[in-house]
Amino acid sequence: xxxxxxxTMAFDAIETPFGKINQIVGGxxxxxxxxxxxxxxxxxxISIVGDDFPKEEMEEMKKRGVEMEGVEIxxxxxSFFWSGRYHEDMNSRDTLITDLNVLADFDxxxxxxxxxxxxxxxxxxxxxxxxxxxxxxxxxxKLIVMDTMNFWMEIAMAExxxxxxxxxxxxxxxxxARQLTGQFSLVKAAKSIMEMGPKxxxxxxxxxxxxxxxxxxxxxxxxxxLEEVFDPTxxxxxxxxxxxxxxxxxxxxxxxxxxxxxxxxxxxxxFCVEKFGPTxxxxxxxxxxxxxxxxxxxxxxxxxxxx
Amino acid sequence: xxxxxxxTMAFDAIETPFGKINQIVGGxxxxxxxxxxxxxxxxxxISIVGDDFPKEEMEEMKKRGVEMEGVEIxxxxxSFFWSGRYHEDMNSRDTLITDLNVLADFDxxxxxxxxxxxxxxxxxxxxxxxxxxxxxxxxxxKLIVMDTMNFWMEIAMAExxxxxxxxxxxxxxxxxARQLTGQFSLVKAAKSIMEMGPKxxxxxxxxxxxxxxxxxxxxxxxxxxLEEVFDPTxxxxxxxxxxxxxxxxxxxxxxxxxxxxxxxxxxxxxFCVEKFGPTxxxxxxxxxxxxxxxxxxxxxxxxxxxx
Numbered sequence: 001x002x003x004x005x006x007x008t009m010a011f012d013a014i015e016t017p018f019g020k021i022n023q024i025v026g027g028x029x030x031x032x033x034x035x036x037x038x039x040x041x042x043x044x045x046i047s048i049v050g051d052d053f054p055k056e057e058m059e060e061m062k063k064r065g066v067e068m069e070g071v072e073i074x075x076x077x078x079s080f081f082w083s084g085r086y087h088e089d090m091n092s093r094d095t096l097i098t099d100l101n102v103l104a105d106f107d108x109x110x111x112x113x114x115x116x117x118x119x120x121x122x123x124x125x126x127x128x129x130x131x132x133x134x135x136x137x138x139x140x141x142k143l144i145v146m147d148t149m150n151f152w153m154e155i156a157m158a159e160x161x162x163x164x165x166x167x168x169x170x171x172x173x174x175x176x177a178r179q180l181t182g183q184f185s186l187v188k189a190a191k192s193i194m195e196m197g198p199k200x201x202x203x204x205x206x207x208x209x210x211x212x213x214x215x216x217x218x219x220x221x222x223x224x225x226l227e228e229v230f231d232p233t234x235x236x237x238x239x240x241x242x243x244x245x246x247x248x249x250x251x252x253x254x255x256x257x258x259x260x261x262x263x264x265x266x267x268x269x270x271f272c273v274e275k276f277g278p279t280x281x282x283x284x285x286x287x288x289x290x291x292x293x294x295x296x297x298x299x300x301x302x303x304x305x306x307x
Numbered sequence: 308x309x310x311x312x313x314x315t316m317a318f319d320a321i322e323t324p325f326g327k328i329n330q331i332v333g334g335x336x337x338x339x340x341x342x343x344x345x346x347x348x349x350x351x352x353i354s355i356v357g358d359d360f361p362k363e364e365m366e367e368m369k370k371r372g373v374e375m376e377g378v379e380i381x382x383x384x385x386s387f388f389w390s391g392r393y394h395e396d397m398n399s400r401d402t403l404i405t406d407l408n409v410l411a412d413f414d415x416x417x418x419x420x421x422x423x424x425x426x427x428x429x430x431x432x433x434x435x436x437x438x439x440x441x442x443x444x445x446x447x448x449k450l451i452v453m454d455t456m457n458f459w460m461e462i463a464m465a466e467x468x469x470x471x472x473x474x475x476x477x478x479x480x481x482x483x484a485r486q487l488t489g490q491f492s493l494v495k496a497a498k499s500i501m502e503m504g505p506k507x508x509x510x511x512x513x514x515x516x517x518x519x520x521x522x523x524x525x526x527x528x529x530x531x532x533l534e535e536v537f538d539p540t541x542x543x544x545x546x547x548x549x550x551x552x553x554x555x556x557x558x559x560x561x562x563x564x565x566x567x568x569x570x571x572x573x574x575x576x577x578f579c580v581e582k583f584g585p586t587x588x589x590x591x592x593x594x595x596x597x598x599x600x601x602x603x604x605x606x607x608x609x610x611x612x613x614x
Contacts, residue, residue: 088491184395187534208515211532220606222527225518227494259609293611299527300607302566304600 003248004114004141005032006046006133007123007237008103009053009071013083014276016090016231024277025057027080028123028147031234033066034281035241035268036121038289040248041065044114046133048072048106050079060282069111074102090229091206110136119248121240122146122167127159134166143253145169145244147236150179161196168253169200171240177203186211187218202243202262204236212262214255221262222299224270224292231276235269238281242268267292310555311421311448312339313353313440314430314544315410316360316378320390321583323397323538331584332364334387335430335454338541340373341588342548342575343428345596347555348372351421353440355413357385367589376418381409397536398513417443426555428547429453429474434466441473450560452476452507454547457486468503475560476507478547484510493518494525509550509569511543519569521562528569529606531577531599538583542576545588549575574599 007029013022029047036043043066051073058068083097106129120141122130130146144167152160153176164170170193178184181192186203190213193201201213207229209222243258243265250257267289271280314336320329336354343350350373358380365375390404413436427448429437437453451474459467460483471477477500485491488499493510497520500508508520514536516529550565550572557564574596578587 185534185536187532205515208512209529218532218606219609220529220532222516222529222607225494225525225527227492229492256610260611263609263611297609297611299525300529302526302570302604303563304567304570304604 001040001119001248001251002042002044002114002117003036003040003119003121003244004044004046004070004110004117005029005036005121005123005241005244006108006130007032007121007125008080009045009047009049010080010082011052012233012277013081013097014231014233015085017086017088018228018230019276021276024279025054026082026234026277028234028237031237031272031278031281032121032123032241032244033061034064034278035238035265035272036245036248037061037064037066038268038281038284038286039242039245039264042067043245044070044111044117046070046108046110046114048074048102048108050077050102051075053079067113069113070108072108074105077102084233086232090232108133115139118142118251119244120144121244123237123240124149127152127156127163131159131163131166134163143168143247145171145240147171147240148176150176153179164193164197167198169202170198171202171204171243173204173206173236177201190218200258204239206232206235210239210262210266212258214258217255219255219259219262221259221266222296223266224295224299226270226273229273232273233276234278235272238272238278239265239269241265263293263296264289267296308347308426308555308558309349309351309421309424310343310347310426310428310551311351311353311377311417311424312336312343312428312430312548312551313415313437314339314428314432315387316352316354316356317387317389318359319540319584320388320404321538321540322392324393324395325535325537326583328583331586332361333389333541333584335544338544338579338585338588339428339430339548339551340368341371341585342545342572342579343552343555344368344371344373345575345588345591345593346549346552346571349374350552351377351418351424353377353415353417353421355379355381355409355415357409358382360386374420376420377415379415381412384409391540393539397539415440422446425449425558426551427451428551430544430547431456434459434463434470438466438470438473441470450475450554452478452547452551454478454543455483457483460486471500471504474505476509477505478509478511478550480511480513480543484508497525507565511546513539513542517546517569517573519565521565524562526562526566526569528566528573529603530573531602531606533577533580536580539580540583541585542579545579545585546572546576548572570600570603571596574603
């Protein structure tokens with residue numbers, strides 16, 4: 001099965017209590033691709049970069065089965081740049097700089113070779129762009145998942161609500177779920193979001209794990225308790241990449257399989273935060289991932305029958 | 308097996324976004340007893356009250372197998388009184404009034420009939436009192452668990468650290484674990500606390516669940532995602548009561564059984580928050596509890612073998 005992932009490819013500058021890096025590749029689609037390509041090939045990338053984006057990074061992704069035909073390279077322009085500083089709790093951060101650069105003109109077209117993909121991951125972008133992508137696909141994917149953020153709720157809520165009607169799953173964090181619905185209780189927020197369109201919902205709670213909702217069903221995936229979160233940048237997108245990678249690889253969108261996928265996503269995210277940027281996602285092997293997934297199993301397994 | 312529980316029996320006045328109650332019974336030992344008595348008899352209560360504490364409440368507890376010989380009733384004095392107001396997130400609250408009343412003179416003695424108890428739950432009290440109780444026991448219990456709070460870290464840290472050397476498990480919330488150790492990472496805080504004495508540690512994270520640590524082992528119990536947390540007062544003590552009740556009933560302090568106990572505690576806490584005070588703990592049946600425990604199982608169960 002193939003997976004289309006739409007999002008940013010960027011440069012980040014990151015400062016955490018543990019260190020600082022002035023330039024490293026980032027962007028939602030970069031993280032999704034590095035995570036998903038551990039499970040499924042091809043990953044069909046849709047993004048836009050300037051001619052400053054490293055050719056070696058593109059080659060590295062291609063080697064991993066990431067197709068680049070949908071990545072527009074704009075000559076004489078710069079790639080999207082984000083700079084941020086994390087607070088000690090690592091759950092909050094200040095954005096220092098956002099230079100849209102090429103992203104200001106992002107108007108993705110779907111390469112013919114991508115048509116027919118069964119899985120679509122819409123990264124956090126303007127709702128209008130997300131909708132365009134859905135409408136450009138000749139055959140509706142089996143599963144369309146979208147991310148979004150508070151920014152779009154503030155300036156484009158009406159458009160966002162339209163896109164929600166076209167997708168199968170929304171994947172947001174707890175603050176975003178609350179803002180979207182005006183409900184403090186995540187259970188109430190979930191019900192409200194599922195009435196807006198998506199039949200499935202994932203609410204990410206960072207170090208507190210993630211919740212998967214579908215109708216009256218709910219599943220909780222913990223985050224692995226880590227000694228150190230070195231850099232949380234990209235953890236949410238990496239989670240999405242692992243989640244979609246597993247679903248696409250198994251071609252099974254049952255609730256049971258989504259449970260597995262959310263654990264895979266959580267495992268990938270737990271690697272992501274160990275070093276700056278997507279560094280760890282490039283280092284790890286399938287065996288590392290399997291060991292990590294079993295740690296998640298051990299973390300929550302208990303034998304209830306004896307009670 | 309018998310369980311001694313030491314702590315407060317009190318009156319509370321509670322205000323939440325959902326309602327207000329001017330007087331309801333509360334206190335750590337009250338919640339522990341109501342929760343634990345669903346699983347084990349006798350629960351041997353050690354506390355102090357004024358003559359205003361309702362006789363019917365004492366009778367209700369006795370009917371449930373809670374022994375009252377260790378509860379001192381001080382004539383012409385008032386019971387401990389606490390009043391608080393919860394914020395919308397229900398994770399934070401303002402204490403409005405704390406009237407120690409009889410608690411100012413609490414110097415518990417252990418009734419002869421309690422001697423030989425295998426399980427001891429030391430509620431949040433002055434470390435000096437906690438230590439006295441341990442030293443008054445002629446035979447060391449099989450498992451000693453203690454709670455504490457930031458207040459004692461601020462005014463009696465040296466004494467608190469002495470008590471820690473005598474107990475098997477510390478049970479605190481995340482903020483308290485951080486304050487006790489100066490470590491932000493809960494994994495690092497856990498290691499540091501286990502070097503202070505306790506071989507086991509539970510870190511409660513409220514709506515985000517609880518972590519159990521022992522050596523290099525870690526287990527995570529989620530909190531049940533609830534539509535509404537009506538009143539969180541006593542949830543932590545109810546958790547402790549369910550945890551100790553299960554351990555005492557099964558007389559098994561293995562890590563595997565502690566996992567079950569932490570799920571039992573989480574289930575009991577999920578009932579506690581549904582109504583004001585300990586109301587729900589008196590209403591529920593063993594069948595309600597079993598159903599709730601299975602909801603926890605469903606919440607986190609996934610079949611990893613297929614990955």
